[in-house]
Amino acid sequence: MRITKKRVAKERQQTAICAKQELIAKLLPILDNFELALSHADNIKPNGQGASNDIKAIRSGIEMIYQQFRNVLFAEGLEEINAIGQVFDPFYHEAVGQEMSAEVPEGHVIRQVRKGYKFAGKILRPAVVVVAAKATTSNCECSPERAT
Numbered sequence: 001m002r003i004t005k006k007r008v009a010k011e012r013q014q015t016a017i018c019a020k021q022e023l024i025a026k027l028l029p030i031l032d033n034f035e036l037a038l039s040h041a042d043n044i045k046p047n048g049q050g051a052s053n054d055i056k057a058i059r060s061g062i063e064m065i066y067q068q069f070r071n072v073l074f075a076e077g078l079e080e081i082n083a084i085g086q087v088f089d090p091f092y093h094e095a096v097g098q099e100m101s102a103e104v105p106e107g108h109v110i111r112q113v114r115k116g117y118k119f120a121g122k123i124l125r126p127a128v129v130v131v132a133a134k135a136t137t138s139n140c141e142c143s144p145e146r147a148t
Contacts, residue, residue: 017120024078025124028117031073034066035115081116083109083127092116094126104132 041059081092086109088095096113104110109129116127 020076021119021122021124024073024076024117024119027069027073028125031066031070032114034062034069037062038066077119078124079118081118081123081127083112083116083129085109088129088131092123092126093129093131095131096128097130098133099130100135101132102135106132106134108132 038059041055041062044055083093085104086093088107088109093109093116099110101110108131109127110132111130112127113130114128117124
């Protein structure tokens with residue numbers, strides 16, 4: 001009887017985790033759009049008197065909503081995947097390109113295009129990244145062939 005109760009309790013817990021995971025996965029695009037709106041708000045050029053203050057107020061309001069939304073998701077167990085500077089891992093990262101780099105070691109993430117997230121130890125969405133490729137140096141001192 002106790003074994004059955006434990007099993008049922010564990011199944012309920014797993015069901016709750018799965019439900020949260022599905023909901024959080026659906027909310028990630030909204031989080032992305034908030035981040036996009038905030039980055040675009042920084043690039044708006046004000047026209048006219050008082051427009052600069054209006055833009056700052058709107059940006060501040062969006063920032064507060066974004067932080068509140070983010071805090072709720074992270075309190076429920078959402079975790080960001082830290083990709084920049086890490087060795088490329090296909091389980092955590094989705095590569096969309098390579099860039100030559102002398103500073104970043106080959107095979108490491110040089111830039112993050114879109115954030116990745118984990119929930120309850122599972123990947124909800126891999127980070128979309130650009131991976132560093134070995135910079136080619138052209139130090140070849142080739143001399144023209146001489147015709148004899």
